[in-house]
Amino acid sequence: MEFGNTASIKFVVIPILTVLFLILGVRKREKILERIGWKKDTIIMIVKTLFLSLGGILVFIALLSPQKLKEEEKIAIQGSDLYVLMDISKSMLAEDTYPNRLEISKKELKEILNNLKGDRVGIIPFSDSAYVQMPLTDDYFMAINYIDAIDSKLISGGGTELLEALKLANNSFEKTDAKDKNVIIFSDGGERNPEILKYVKDNHIKTFIFGVGTDEGSVIPIDNGFIKDNSGNIVVSKLNDNFLKELARESGGQYYSLNNLNTGNYQKLIADIGKLDKTSQRDEKLNIYEQYYQYPLGAGLLLILIGYFLRRKEKEGEYV
Structure with missing residues (x-):
């Protein structure tokens, strides 16, 4: 008992x-x-x-x-392995989405986790560099705690090294013998990089990308004002999604907009993930109790x- x-x-x-x-x-x-x-x-x-x-x-x-263990049952859990690549560069602090691009991305990611079932998720923040913040897990409660800890100060610098983040995800997939490699990317875009296109094709990585921000853009706040260019002019950061759309299309994935007018596209992502092959299989023990x-x-x-x-x-x- x-x-x-x-x-x-x-x-x-x-x-x-x-x-x-x-x-x-x-x-x-x-x-x-x-x-x-x-x-x-x-x-x-x-x-x-x-x-x-x-x-x-x-x-x-x-x-x-009060309860007594009646029997133990093993159940098979099937799902997909997903790595989330979160852009934390300085431009993600732009406030053309409320409260800013990074925070709305974190909120959308939490909605995704709240709707996943059986899929394993890992998190890789990236900027000038990238690192695995959380390896693949199906503990979504723990994942949400990691999401809360993400901010633009985790990595120094303000660039966008998406390729390095993709390489980290790919190496992790290979260590787990994953048959399919699926990544979810939150970013406000960047310059076209043929090397990234070649890498995802060569390594069979499918990308599901959220383009965060607006075409109008916004200034980027910092401690002492706003980011300026070399001429002293205030920089206005705009969503640069042309390459993101191309990357999603060429990798066989999907592109979604994320701004204050489009905050429900996580539902489309969940539907798209549901169509993926469930290659991650594991057994979990289920205890069945008699209640008293x-x-x-x-x-x-x-x-x-x-x-x-x-x-x-x-x-x-x-x-x-």
Whole structure:
């Protein structure tokens, strides 16, 4: 026998307070009867207190969900392996999307994780360089914690080294013997790079790309104002998605827009991922339990009711 809901131990205060108030009420009533000259029936009071206390304890035990392991079952989990390549260059701080491009990307990625089932996900932030922040895992709760930690200061510099991020993802796929290599990219674009196109084709990497930002663009805030060019003019960063669209198309993937008017394209991505071959297979153990909470719950409520409604007929100077 074990308890399946130990988190509810904090609610022990509820039955304790309930029983305490009931007992205090009984004692208060007894004192009133004593003042008007009626006798106290100590045995009845003890029985009443015992029933209320024991009932409260049983209700608390029921809250802990007592259970017994019935059987163990192995279930096969199938899914895809996905690496998320998150652009954290300075341009991703532009505020043409609210609150900025990086934050809206993180929010969209969380929506993706909330809708995945069985797929393993890894995260690679990139800027002037790239690194594996989180290897492939199906622990989406842990992944969301990693997403919260992403900011533009993780990597110094403001460039966009997408090729290095792709190489890291590819090396990780090869270490896990993945048959298919799928990456999700969040970026505001960059100059056309034939080397990247050749790399994804040679290594059979399929890219699903979110182009983050707007055609109008925005300035890039920094601590002391805004980023300026060599001539001292304030730089306006615009979405440069021509190459991103080409990369998605040539790799056999898809392109999606991400800005304040297009924040639901994660649903299209989920649908596209659902069409992928589920090459990641693993077994997970599922424990099946027999639940017994209903027995202490029923007994506890019954004892509380009996104790609460336990009454005597009072006469002056005696109980009958």
